[in-house]
Amino acid sequence: MSLKLNTLLLSRRDIEGIINMCEIIKVVEGAFREKGLGRVQCPSKVYLYYEKYGGDLRVMPAFLESINVSAIKVVNVHPNNKKYNLPSIMATIILIDPETGFPLSIMDGTLITCMRTGAATGVATKYMSRKNSKVLGLIGAGAQAFYQLIATLEVLKIEEVYVYDIDEKAKVNFVNMMSVQYPNIKFIAVESEREAVDGMDVIITITPTREPHVKVEWIKAGTHINAIGADAPGKQELDPEILKKARIIVDDMDQAIHSGEVNVPITKGILSKKDICGELADVVIGKVKGRVSDDEITIFDSTGVAITDAVTADLVYKRAKELNIGMNINLIFK
Ligand SMILES: NC(=O)c1ccc[n+]([C@@H]2O[C@H](COP(=O)([O-])OP(=O)(O)OC[C@H]3O[C@@H](n4cnc5c(N)ncnc54)[C@H](O)[C@@H]3O)[C@@H](O)[C@H]2O)c1
Incomplete structure:
Protein backbone atom coordinates (compact mmCIF):
# COMPACT_ATOMS: atom_id res chain seq x y z
CA MET A 1 0.00 0.00 0.00
CA SER A 2 1.35 3.46 -0.85
CA LEU A 3 0.37 5.84 1.93
CA LYS A 4 -1.22 8.99 0.53
CA LEU A 5 -1.42 11.96 2.89
CA ASN A 6 -2.74 14.62 0.57
CA THR A 7 -6.17 15.13 -0.93
CA LEU A 8 -6.16 16.66 -4.41
CA LEU A 9 -8.61 19.56 -4.83
CA LEU A 10 -9.76 19.97 -8.44
CA SER A 11 -11.94 22.83 -9.62
CA ARG A 12 -13.96 22.91 -12.82
CA ARG A 13 -11.22 25.04 -14.41
CA ASP A 14 -8.65 22.36 -13.52
CA ILE A 15 -10.77 19.64 -15.11
CA GLU A 16 -11.76 21.49 -18.28
CA GLY A 17 -9.80 20.24 -21.26
CA ILE A 18 -7.83 17.46 -19.52
CA ILE A 19 -10.16 14.66 -20.66
CA ASN A 20 -12.16 14.33 -23.88
CA MET A 21 -15.52 12.79 -24.80
CA CYS A 22 -13.99 9.89 -26.73
CA GLU A 23 -12.11 8.63 -23.67
CA ILE A 24 -15.06 9.28 -21.33
CA ILE A 25 -17.33 7.17 -23.56
CA LYS A 26 -14.76 4.35 -23.29
CA VAL A 27 -14.62 4.39 -19.47
CA VAL A 28 -18.39 4.83 -19.17
CA GLU A 29 -18.98 1.87 -21.49
CA GLY A 30 -16.49 -0.06 -19.32
CA ALA A 31 -18.48 0.90 -16.21
CA PHE A 32 -21.70 -0.44 -17.77
CA ARG A 33 -19.80 -3.64 -18.68
CA GLU A 34 -18.73 -4.03 -15.04
CA LYS A 35 -22.36 -3.50 -13.96
CA GLY A 36 -23.47 -6.17 -16.44
CA LEU A 37 -20.89 -8.58 -15.04
CA GLY A 38 -22.16 -7.97 -11.49
CA ARG A 39 -18.91 -6.46 -10.26
CA VAL A 40 -20.19 -3.11 -8.97
CA GLN A 41 -21.89 -1.77 -5.89
CA CYS A 42 -24.16 1.06 -6.98
CA PRO A 43 -27.19 1.59 -4.73
CA SER A 44 -30.00 3.79 -6.02
CA LYS A 45 -29.67 7.54 -5.49
CA VAL A 46 -30.92 8.90 -2.18
CA TYR A 47 -33.07 12.04 -2.65
CA LEU A 48 -33.89 15.01 -0.43
CA TYR A 49 -36.75 17.16 -1.77
CA TYR A 50 -36.60 20.93 -1.20
CA GLU A 51 -40.22 21.35 -2.23
CA LYS A 52 -40.59 25.00 -1.22
CA TYR A 53 -37.62 25.88 -3.46
CA GLY A 54 -38.58 23.57 -6.35
CA GLY A 55 -35.31 21.63 -6.11
CA ASP A 56 -33.77 18.42 -4.83
CA LEU A 57 -30.48 16.91 -3.69
CA ARG A 58 -29.13 13.45 -4.48
CA VAL A 59 -26.34 11.35 -2.95
CA MET A 60 -24.74 8.79 -5.27
CA PRO A 61 -22.11 6.29 -4.05
CA ALA A 62 -20.38 3.68 -6.22
CA PHE A 63 -17.65 1.03 -6.06
CA LEU A 64 -16.33 -0.78 -9.12
CA GLU A 65 -14.65 -3.76 -7.50
CA SER A 66 -12.47 -5.13 -10.28
CA ILE A 67 -10.89 -1.78 -11.15
CA ASN A 68 -10.81 -0.61 -7.52
CA VAL A 69 -12.55 2.72 -8.12
CA SER A 70 -14.91 4.26 -5.60
CA ALA A 71 -16.55 7.67 -5.34
CA ILE A 72 -19.53 9.50 -3.98
CA LYS A 73 -21.29 12.39 -5.67
CA VAL A 74 -23.57 14.97 -4.08
CA VAL A 75 -25.67 16.75 -6.72
CA ASN A 76 -28.67 19.08 -6.77
CA VAL A 77 -31.28 19.81 -9.42
CA HIS A 78 -32.89 23.29 -9.15
CA PRO A 79 -34.49 24.15 -12.53
CA ASN A 80 -35.26 27.73 -11.38
CA ASN A 81 -31.65 28.65 -10.57
CA LYS A 82 -31.34 30.86 -13.65
CA LYS A 83 -32.78 33.73 -11.59
CA TYR A 84 -29.77 33.45 -9.23
CA ASN A 85 -27.39 33.16 -12.17
CA LEU A 86 -26.48 29.65 -10.97
CA PRO A 87 -26.52 26.38 -12.94
CA SER A 88 -29.59 24.17 -12.35
CA ILE A 89 -27.22 21.33 -11.47
CA MET A 90 -24.10 21.62 -9.28
CA ALA A 91 -22.15 18.64 -8.02
CA THR A 92 -19.17 17.69 -5.87
CA ILE A 93 -17.41 14.33 -6.10
CA ILE A 94 -15.18 12.70 -3.48
CA LEU A 95 -12.91 10.00 -4.90
CA ILE A 96 -12.12 7.41 -2.22
CA ASP A 97 -9.25 4.93 -1.88
CA PRO A 98 -11.19 1.66 -1.38
CA GLU A 99 -8.26 0.10 0.53
CA THR A 100 -8.25 2.68 3.33
CA GLY A 101 -11.27 4.94 2.78
CA PHE A 102 -8.89 7.91 2.34
CA PRO A 103 -10.32 10.83 0.30
CA LEU A 104 -7.94 10.91 -2.66
CA SER A 105 -9.62 13.89 -4.29
CA ILE A 106 -12.45 16.36 -3.87
CA MET A 107 -13.45 17.70 -7.24
CA ASP A 108 -16.08 19.64 -9.12
CA GLY A 109 -18.74 17.21 -10.29
CA THR A 110 -20.73 19.74 -12.32
CA LEU A 111 -18.72 19.33 -15.51
CA ILE A 112 -18.27 15.60 -14.83
CA THR A 113 -22.08 15.24 -14.60
CA CYS A 114 -22.47 16.88 -18.02
CA MET A 115 -19.71 14.75 -19.55
CA ARG A 116 -20.72 11.39 -18.12
CA THR A 117 -24.40 12.00 -18.97
CA GLY A 118 -23.35 12.74 -22.54
CA ALA A 119 -21.14 9.66 -22.56
CA VAL A 305 -25.78 6.14 -12.50
CA ALA A 306 -23.06 6.70 -9.92
CA ILE A 307 -20.60 4.25 -11.54
CA THR A 308 -20.32 6.62 -14.51
CA ASP A 309 -19.39 9.51 -12.17
CA ALA A 310 -16.85 7.32 -10.39
CA VAL A 311 -14.98 6.19 -13.52
CA THR A 312 -14.97 9.72 -14.97
CA ALA A 313 -13.69 11.14 -11.66
CA ASP A 314 -10.98 8.46 -11.60
CA LEU A 315 -9.91 9.39 -15.14
CA VAL A 316 -9.80 13.07 -14.15
CA TYR A 317 -7.77 12.32 -11.00
CA LYS A 318 -5.18 10.20 -12.80
CA ARG A 319 -4.79 12.76 -15.61
CA ALA A 320 -4.53 15.65 -13.12
CA LYS A 321 -1.76 13.78 -11.25
CA GLU A 322 0.12 13.17 -14.51
CA LEU A 323 -0.19 16.84 -15.48
CA ASN A 324 0.49 18.13 -11.95
CA ILE A 325 -2.82 20.02 -11.89
CA GLY A 326 -4.86 20.97 -8.80
CA MET A 327 -4.06 21.80 -5.21
CA ASN A 328 -2.88 19.25 -2.66
CA ILE A 329 -4.28 19.80 0.81
CA ASN A 330 -3.76 18.04 4.10
CA LEU A 331 -7.44 17.57 4.94
CA ILE A 332 -7.24 15.10 7.78
CA PHE A 333 -3.94 15.01 9.63
CA LYS A 334 -2.84 17.30 12.46
N1 LIG B 1 -30.24 11.45 -16.91
C1 LIG B 1 -29.22 12.06 -16.38
O1 LIG B 1 -28.21 11.44 -16.06
C2 LIG B 1 -29.25 13.54 -16.21
C3 LIG B 1 -28.07 14.22 -15.94
C4 LIG B 1 -28.10 15.60 -15.85
C5 LIG B 1 -29.31 16.28 -15.97
N2 LIG B 1 -30.45 15.58 -16.17
C6 LIG B 1 -31.73 16.28 -16.30
O2 LIG B 1 -31.74 16.93 -17.55
C7 LIG B 1 -32.57 18.09 -17.50
C8 LIG B 1 -31.80 19.29 -18.06
O3 LIG B 1 -30.63 19.54 -17.31
P1 LIG B 1 -29.72 20.83 -17.63
O4 LIG B 1 -28.59 20.78 -16.68
O5 LIG B 1 -29.44 20.92 -19.08
O6 LIG B 1 -30.73 21.97 -17.19
P2 LIG B 1 -30.76 23.50 -17.67
O7 LIG B 1 -31.64 24.20 -16.70
O8 LIG B 1 -29.38 24.01 -17.87
O9 LIG B 1 -31.45 23.44 -19.10
C9 LIG B 1 -32.76 23.00 -19.30
C10 LIG B 1 -33.25 23.62 -20.60
O10 LIG B 1 -34.53 23.05 -20.89
C11 LIG B 1 -35.37 24.10 -21.38
N3 LIG B 1 -36.76 23.71 -21.17
C12 LIG B 1 -37.44 23.62 -20.02
N4 LIG B 1 -38.69 23.17 -20.26
C13 LIG B 1 -38.78 22.98 -21.59
C14 LIG B 1 -39.83 22.54 -22.46
N5 LIG B 1 -41.01 22.20 -21.97
N6 LIG B 1 -39.57 22.46 -23.78
C15 LIG B 1 -38.37 22.80 -24.29
N7 LIG B 1 -37.34 23.24 -23.52
C16 LIG B 1 -37.56 23.33 -22.19
C17 LIG B 1 -34.95 25.32 -20.59
O11 LIG B 1 -35.35 26.54 -21.21
C18 LIG B 1 -33.43 25.13 -20.51
O12 LIG B 1 -32.77 25.76 -21.59
C19 LIG B 1 -32.97 18.22 -16.03
O13 LIG B 1 -34.26 17.65 -15.86
C20 LIG B 1 -31.95 17.39 -15.29
O14 LIG B 1 -32.44 16.92 -14.05
C21 LIG B 1 -30.45 14.23 -16.31
Whole structure:
Protein backbone atom coordinates (compact mmCIF):
# COMPACT_ATOMS: atom_id res chain seq x y z
CA MET A 1 0.00 0.00 0.00
CA SER A 2 1.35 3.46 -0.85
CA LEU A 3 0.37 5.84 1.93
CA LYS A 4 -1.22 8.99 0.53
CA LEU A 5 -1.42 11.96 2.89
CA ASN A 6 -2.74 14.62 0.57
CA THR A 7 -6.17 15.13 -0.93
CA LEU A 8 -6.16 16.66 -4.41
CA LEU A 9 -8.61 19.56 -4.83
CA LEU A 10 -9.76 19.97 -8.44
CA SER A 11 -11.94 22.83 -9.62
CA ARG A 12 -13.96 22.91 -12.82
CA ARG A 13 -11.22 25.04 -14.41
CA ASP A 14 -8.65 22.36 -13.52
CA ILE A 15 -10.77 19.64 -15.11
CA GLU A 16 -11.76 21.49 -18.28
CA GLY A 17 -9.80 20.24 -21.26
CA ILE A 18 -7.83 17.46 -19.52
CA ILE A 19 -10.16 14.66 -20.66
CA ASN A 20 -12.16 14.33 -23.88
CA MET A 21 -15.52 12.79 -24.80
CA CYS A 22 -13.99 9.89 -26.73
CA GLU A 23 -12.11 8.63 -23.67
CA ILE A 24 -15.06 9.28 -21.33
CA ILE A 25 -17.33 7.17 -23.56
CA LYS A 26 -14.76 4.35 -23.29
CA VAL A 27 -14.62 4.39 -19.47
CA VAL A 28 -18.39 4.83 -19.17
CA GLU A 29 -18.98 1.87 -21.49
CA GLY A 30 -16.49 -0.06 -19.32
CA ALA A 31 -18.48 0.90 -16.21
CA PHE A 32 -21.70 -0.44 -17.77
CA ARG A 33 -19.80 -3.64 -18.68
CA GLU A 34 -18.73 -4.03 -15.04
CA LYS A 35 -22.36 -3.50 -13.96
CA GLY A 36 -23.47 -6.17 -16.44
CA LEU A 37 -20.89 -8.58 -15.04
CA GLY A 38 -22.16 -7.97 -11.49
CA ARG A 39 -18.91 -6.46 -10.26
CA VAL A 40 -20.19 -3.11 -8.97
CA GLN A 41 -21.89 -1.77 -5.89
CA CYS A 42 -24.16 1.06 -6.98
CA PRO A 43 -27.19 1.59 -4.73
CA SER A 44 -30.00 3.79 -6.02
CA LYS A 45 -29.67 7.54 -5.49
CA VAL A 46 -30.92 8.90 -2.18
CA TYR A 47 -33.07 12.04 -2.65
CA LEU A 48 -33.89 15.01 -0.43
CA TYR A 49 -36.75 17.16 -1.77
CA TYR A 50 -36.60 20.93 -1.20
CA GLU A 51 -40.22 21.35 -2.23
CA LYS A 52 -40.59 25.00 -1.22
CA TYR A 53 -37.62 25.88 -3.46
CA GLY A 54 -38.58 23.57 -6.35
CA GLY A 55 -35.31 21.63 -6.11
CA ASP A 56 -33.77 18.42 -4.83
CA LEU A 57 -30.48 16.91 -3.69
CA ARG A 58 -29.13 13.45 -4.48
CA VAL A 59 -26.34 11.35 -2.95
CA MET A 60 -24.74 8.79 -5.27
CA PRO A 61 -22.11 6.29 -4.05
CA ALA A 62 -20.38 3.68 -6.22
CA PHE A 63 -17.65 1.03 -6.06
CA LEU A 64 -16.33 -0.78 -9.12
CA GLU A 65 -14.65 -3.76 -7.50
CA SER A 66 -12.47 -5.13 -10.28
CA ILE A 67 -10.89 -1.78 -11.15
CA ASN A 68 -10.81 -0.61 -7.52
CA VAL A 69 -12.55 2.72 -8.12
CA SER A 70 -14.91 4.26 -5.60
CA ALA A 71 -16.55 7.67 -5.34
CA ILE A 72 -19.53 9.50 -3.98
CA LYS A 73 -21.29 12.39 -5.67
CA VAL A 74 -23.57 14.97 -4.08
CA VAL A 75 -25.67 16.75 -6.72
CA ASN A 76 -28.67 19.08 -6.77
CA VAL A 77 -31.28 19.81 -9.42
CA HIS A 78 -32.89 23.29 -9.15
CA PRO A 79 -34.49 24.15 -12.53
CA ASN A 80 -35.26 27.73 -11.38
CA ASN A 81 -31.65 28.65 -10.57
CA LYS A 82 -31.34 30.86 -13.65
CA LYS A 83 -32.78 33.73 -11.59
CA TYR A 84 -29.77 33.45 -9.23
CA ASN A 85 -27.39 33.16 -12.17
CA LEU A 86 -26.48 29.65 -10.97
CA PRO A 87 -26.52 26.38 -12.94
CA SER A 88 -29.59 24.17 -12.35
CA ILE A 89 -27.22 21.33 -11.47
CA MET A 90 -24.10 21.62 -9.28
CA ALA A 91 -22.15 18.64 -8.02
CA THR A 92 -19.17 17.69 -5.87
CA ILE A 93 -17.41 14.33 -6.10
CA ILE A 94 -15.18 12.70 -3.48
CA LEU A 95 -12.91 10.00 -4.90
CA ILE A 96 -12.12 7.41 -2.22
CA ASP A 97 -9.25 4.93 -1.88
CA PRO A 98 -11.19 1.66 -1.38
CA GLU A 99 -8.26 0.10 0.53
CA THR A 100 -8.25 2.68 3.33
CA GLY A 101 -11.27 4.94 2.78
CA PHE A 102 -8.89 7.91 2.34
CA PRO A 103 -10.32 10.83 0.30
CA LEU A 104 -7.94 10.91 -2.66
CA SER A 105 -9.62 13.89 -4.29
CA ILE A 106 -12.45 16.36 -3.87
CA MET A 107 -13.45 17.70 -7.24
CA ASP A 108 -16.08 19.64 -9.12
CA GLY A 109 -18.74 17.21 -10.29
CA THR A 110 -20.73 19.74 -12.32
CA LEU A 111 -18.72 19.33 -15.51
CA ILE A 112 -18.27 15.60 -14.83
CA THR A 113 -22.08 15.24 -14.60
CA CYS A 114 -22.47 16.88 -18.02
CA MET A 115 -19.71 14.75 -19.55
CA ARG A 116 -20.72 11.39 -18.12
CA THR A 117 -24.40 12.00 -18.97
CA GLY A 118 -23.35 12.74 -22.54
CA ALA A 119 -21.14 9.66 -22.56
CA ALA A 120 -23.99 7.38 -21.40
CA THR A 121 -26.06 8.76 -24.30
CA GLY A 122 -23.11 8.03 -26.60
CA VAL A 123 -22.92 4.40 -25.43
CA ALA A 124 -26.69 3.91 -25.74
CA THR A 125 -26.79 5.56 -29.17
CA LYS A 126 -23.93 3.35 -30.41
CA TYR A 127 -25.82 0.17 -29.49
CA MET A 128 -29.40 1.27 -30.14
CA SER A 129 -29.58 3.67 -33.10
CA ARG A 130 -29.58 2.74 -36.78
CA LYS A 131 -25.98 2.98 -38.02
CA ASN A 132 -26.98 5.22 -40.95
CA SER A 133 -28.66 7.81 -38.68
CA LYS A 134 -27.89 11.32 -39.95
CA VAL A 135 -30.53 13.66 -38.54
CA LEU A 136 -30.66 14.57 -34.85
CA GLY A 137 -33.44 16.37 -32.97
CA LEU A 138 -32.54 18.02 -29.67
CA ILE A 139 -35.16 19.33 -27.24
CA GLY A 140 -33.56 21.40 -24.47
CA ALA A 141 -30.53 23.63 -25.08
CA GLY A 142 -29.37 24.01 -21.47
CA ALA A 143 -26.17 23.00 -19.66
CA GLN A 144 -26.28 19.34 -20.73
CA ALA A 145 -27.05 19.90 -24.41
CA PHE A 146 -23.51 20.45 -25.71
CA TYR A 147 -22.24 17.21 -24.10
CA GLN A 148 -25.22 15.27 -25.46
CA LEU A 149 -24.35 16.57 -28.90
CA ILE A 150 -20.61 15.85 -28.81
CA ALA A 151 -21.17 12.33 -27.49
CA THR A 152 -23.63 11.65 -30.33
CA LEU A 153 -21.12 13.01 -32.86
CA GLU A 154 -18.54 10.53 -31.50
CA VAL A 155 -20.72 7.55 -32.47
CA LEU A 156 -22.73 8.71 -35.53
CA LYS A 157 -22.10 10.74 -38.69
CA ILE A 158 -24.73 13.40 -38.02
CA GLU A 159 -25.36 15.90 -40.84
CA GLU A 160 -28.27 17.99 -39.51
CA VAL A 161 -29.35 18.97 -35.98
CA TYR A 162 -32.79 20.46 -35.25
CA VAL A 163 -32.91 22.29 -31.91
CA TYR A 164 -35.91 23.39 -29.84
CA ASP A 165 -36.03 25.10 -26.43
CA ILE A 166 -38.83 27.17 -24.88
CA ASP A 167 -36.15 29.75 -24.10
CA GLU A 168 -35.58 31.46 -27.46
CA LYS A 169 -32.24 32.92 -26.38
CA ALA A 170 -30.88 29.56 -25.16
CA LYS A 171 -31.94 27.93 -28.44
CA VAL A 172 -30.49 30.59 -30.75
CA ASN A 173 -27.22 30.89 -28.78
CA PHE A 174 -26.75 27.13 -28.90
CA VAL A 175 -27.39 26.94 -32.63
CA ASN A 176 -25.09 29.90 -33.36
CA MET A 177 -22.25 28.51 -31.25
CA MET A 178 -22.52 25.01 -32.64
CA SER A 179 -22.68 26.29 -36.23
CA VAL A 180 -19.28 27.93 -35.68
CA GLN A 181 -17.79 24.92 -33.87
CA TYR A 182 -19.06 22.35 -36.39
CA PRO A 183 -19.22 24.12 -39.77
CA ASN A 184 -19.82 20.83 -41.64
CA ILE A 185 -23.05 20.16 -39.73
CA LYS A 186 -26.24 22.10 -40.39
CA PHE A 187 -27.86 23.41 -37.18
CA ILE A 188 -31.46 24.62 -37.39
CA ALA A 189 -33.33 26.44 -34.58
CA VAL A 190 -36.99 25.37 -34.83
CA GLU A 191 -40.19 26.89 -33.48
CA SER A 192 -41.88 23.78 -32.03
CA GLU A 193 -41.17 20.42 -30.42
CA ARG A 194 -42.76 18.80 -33.45
CA GLU A 195 -40.14 20.20 -35.82
CA ALA A 196 -37.37 18.78 -33.59
CA VAL A 197 -39.00 15.32 -33.62
CA ASP A 198 -40.76 14.77 -36.95
CA GLY A 199 -38.55 12.79 -39.34
CA MET A 200 -35.53 12.51 -36.99
CA ASP A 201 -33.27 9.45 -36.87
CA VAL A 202 -32.20 10.19 -33.30
CA ILE A 203 -33.91 12.39 -30.70
CA ILE A 204 -32.50 13.65 -27.41
CA THR A 205 -34.87 15.13 -24.83
CA ILE A 206 -33.05 16.98 -22.07
CA THR A 207 -35.51 19.27 -20.25
CA PRO A 208 -36.89 19.25 -16.67
CA THR A 209 -40.52 19.17 -17.85
CA ARG A 210 -43.31 17.26 -16.12
CA GLU A 211 -45.68 17.63 -19.09
CA PRO A 212 -44.86 15.15 -21.88
CA HIS A 213 -44.16 17.26 -24.96
CA VAL A 214 -43.15 14.64 -27.54
CA LYS A 215 -46.18 13.10 -29.28
CA VAL A 216 -46.36 9.56 -30.59
CA GLU A 217 -47.65 10.60 -34.04
CA TRP A 218 -44.46 12.62 -34.69
CA ILE A 219 -42.07 9.67 -34.27
CA LYS A 220 -41.09 7.78 -37.41
CA ALA A 221 -40.31 4.05 -37.48
CA GLY A 222 -36.68 3.28 -36.65
CA THR A 223 -36.08 6.37 -34.50
CA HIS A 224 -33.86 6.11 -31.45
CA ILE A 225 -34.79 8.36 -28.51
CA ASN A 226 -32.48 9.26 -25.65
CA ALA A 227 -34.84 10.35 -22.86
CA ILE A 228 -32.44 12.07 -20.49
CA GLY A 229 -34.36 14.84 -18.70
CA ALA A 230 -36.60 12.74 -16.44
CA ASP A 231 -34.51 11.87 -13.41
CA ALA A 232 -36.85 12.43 -10.46
CA PRO A 233 -40.35 11.21 -9.56
CA GLY A 234 -43.06 13.04 -11.55
CA LYS A 235 -40.80 14.09 -14.44
CA GLN A 236 -41.61 12.90 -17.99
CA GLU A 237 -40.92 14.18 -21.50
CA LEU A 238 -42.50 11.56 -23.80
CA ASP A 239 -46.11 10.71 -24.56
CA PRO A 240 -46.54 7.32 -22.78
CA GLU A 241 -47.95 5.94 -26.07
CA ILE A 242 -44.38 6.11 -27.44
CA LEU A 243 -43.12 4.00 -24.54
CA LYS A 244 -45.88 1.45 -25.13
CA LYS A 245 -44.70 0.76 -28.68
CA ALA A 246 -40.94 1.12 -28.17
CA ARG A 247 -38.06 -1.10 -27.15
CA ILE A 248 -37.05 0.42 -23.78
CA ILE A 249 -33.60 0.07 -22.29
CA VAL A 250 -32.87 1.79 -18.95
CA ASP A 251 -29.56 2.67 -17.33
CA ASP A 252 -30.66 1.19 -13.99
CA MET A 253 -33.90 -0.71 -13.41
CA ASP A 254 -34.65 0.48 -9.87
CA GLN A 255 -33.70 4.10 -10.52
CA ALA A 256 -35.70 4.22 -13.77
CA ILE A 257 -38.85 2.88 -12.14
CA HIS A 258 -38.44 5.37 -9.30
CA SER A 259 -37.48 8.44 -11.29
CA GLY A 260 -36.81 7.82 -14.99
CA GLU A 261 -38.96 8.45 -18.08
CA VAL A 262 -40.95 5.31 -17.21
CA ASN A 263 -41.74 6.44 -13.61
CA VAL A 264 -45.03 8.28 -14.27
CA PRO A 265 -46.53 5.73 -16.74
CA ILE A 266 -45.61 2.90 -14.33
CA THR A 267 -47.13 4.72 -11.34
CA LYS A 268 -50.31 5.30 -13.39
CA GLY A 269 -50.44 1.64 -14.51
CA ILE A 270 -49.99 2.55 -18.21
CA LEU A 271 -46.69 0.66 -18.33
CA SER A 272 -45.17 -2.12 -16.23
CA LYS A 273 -41.67 -3.35 -15.40
CA LYS A 274 -42.05 -6.18 -17.91
CA ASP A 275 -42.31 -3.61 -20.72
CA ILE A 276 -38.66 -2.70 -20.06
CA CYS A 277 -36.34 -4.91 -22.12
CA GLY A 278 -33.31 -4.54 -19.86
CA GLU A 279 -30.46 -2.34 -18.71
CA LEU A 280 -27.78 -0.71 -20.86
CA ALA A 281 -25.28 -2.89 -18.95
CA ASP A 282 -27.03 -6.01 -20.36
CA VAL A 283 -26.80 -4.53 -23.85
CA VAL A 284 -23.07 -3.79 -23.48
CA ILE A 285 -22.28 -7.38 -22.37
CA GLY A 286 -24.46 -8.78 -25.21
CA LYS A 287 -27.15 -10.31 -22.99
CA VAL A 288 -29.91 -8.10 -24.42
CA LYS A 289 -30.13 -6.52 -27.89
CA GLY A 290 -30.20 -2.72 -28.11
CA ARG A 291 -32.13 -2.89 -31.38
CA VAL A 292 -33.71 -5.86 -33.13
CA SER A 293 -34.93 -4.35 -36.41
CA ASP A 294 -34.45 -1.18 -38.46
CA ASP A 295 -38.06 -0.11 -38.10
CA GLU A 296 -38.52 -0.34 -34.35
CA ILE A 297 -38.52 2.70 -32.09
CA THR A 298 -35.90 2.41 -29.35
CA ILE A 299 -35.70 4.41 -26.12
CA PHE A 300 -32.79 4.82 -23.75
CA ASP A 301 -34.20 5.95 -20.39
CA SER A 302 -31.35 7.63 -18.52
CA THR A 303 -31.45 8.57 -14.85
CA GLY A 304 -27.68 8.85 -14.38
CA VAL A 305 -25.78 6.14 -12.50
CA ALA A 306 -23.06 6.70 -9.92
CA ILE A 307 -20.60 4.25 -11.54
CA THR A 308 -20.32 6.62 -14.51
CA ASP A 309 -19.39 9.51 -12.17
CA ALA A 310 -16.85 7.32 -10.39
CA VAL A 311 -14.98 6.19 -13.52
CA THR A 312 -14.97 9.72 -14.97
CA ALA A 313 -13.69 11.14 -11.66
CA ASP A 314 -10.98 8.46 -11.60
CA LEU A 315 -9.91 9.39 -15.14
CA VAL A 316 -9.80 13.07 -14.15
CA TYR A 317 -7.77 12.32 -11.00
CA LYS A 318 -5.18 10.20 -12.80
CA ARG A 319 -4.79 12.76 -15.61
CA ALA A 320 -4.53 15.65 -13.12
CA LYS A 321 -1.76 13.78 -11.25
CA GLU A 322 0.12 13.17 -14.51
CA LEU A 323 -0.19 16.84 -15.48
CA ASN A 324 0.49 18.13 -11.95
CA ILE A 325 -2.82 20.02 -11.89
CA GLY A 326 -4.86 20.97 -8.80
CA MET A 327 -4.06 21.80 -5.21
CA ASN A 328 -2.88 19.25 -2.66
CA ILE A 329 -4.28 19.80 0.81
CA ASN A 330 -3.76 18.04 4.10
CA LEU A 331 -7.44 17.57 4.94
CA ILE A 332 -7.24 15.10 7.78
CA PHE A 333 -3.94 15.01 9.63
CA LYS A 334 -2.84 17.30 12.46
N1 LIG B 1 -30.24 11.45 -16.91
C1 LIG B 1 -29.22 12.06 -16.38
O1 LIG B 1 -28.21 11.44 -16.06
C2 LIG B 1 -29.25 13.54 -16.21
C3 LIG B 1 -28.07 14.22 -15.94
C4 LIG B 1 -28.10 15.60 -15.85
C5 LIG B 1 -29.31 16.28 -15.97
N2 LIG B 1 -30.45 15.58 -16.17
C6 LIG B 1 -31.73 16.28 -16.30
O2 LIG B 1 -31.74 16.93 -17.55
C7 LIG B 1 -32.57 18.09 -17.50
C8 LIG B 1 -31.80 19.29 -18.06
O3 LIG B 1 -30.63 19.54 -17.31
P1 LIG B 1 -29.72 20.83 -17.63
O4 LIG B 1 -28.59 20.78 -16.68
O5 LIG B 1 -29.44 20.92 -19.08
O6 LIG B 1 -30.73 21.97 -17.19
P2 LIG B 1 -30.76 23.50 -17.67
O7 LIG B 1 -31.64 24.20 -16.70
O8 LIG B 1 -29.38 24.01 -17.87
O9 LIG B 1 -31.45 23.44 -19.10
C9 LIG B 1 -32.76 23.00 -19.30
C10 LIG B 1 -33.25 23.62 -20.60
O10 LIG B 1 -34.53 23.05 -20.89
C11 LIG B 1 -35.37 24.10 -21.38
N3 LIG B 1 -36.76 23.71 -21.17
C12 LIG B 1 -37.44 23.62 -20.02
N4 LIG B 1 -38.69 23.17 -20.26
C13 LIG B 1 -38.78 22.98 -21.59
C14 LIG B 1 -39.83 22.54 -22.46
N5 LIG B 1 -41.01 22.20 -21.97
N6 LIG B 1 -39.57 22.46 -23.78
C15 LIG B 1 -38.37 22.80 -24.29
N7 LIG B 1 -37.34 23.24 -23.52
C16 LIG B 1 -37.56 23.33 -22.19
C17 LIG B 1 -34.95 25.32 -20.59
O11 LIG B 1 -35.35 26.54 -21.21
C18 LIG B 1 -33.43 25.13 -20.51
O12 LIG B 1 -32.77 25.76 -21.59
C19 LIG B 1 -32.97 18.22 -16.03
O13 LIG B 1 -34.26 17.65 -15.86
C20 LIG B 1 -31.95 17.39 -15.29
O14 LIG B 1 -32.44 16.92 -14.05
C21 LIG B 1 -30.45 14.23 -16.31
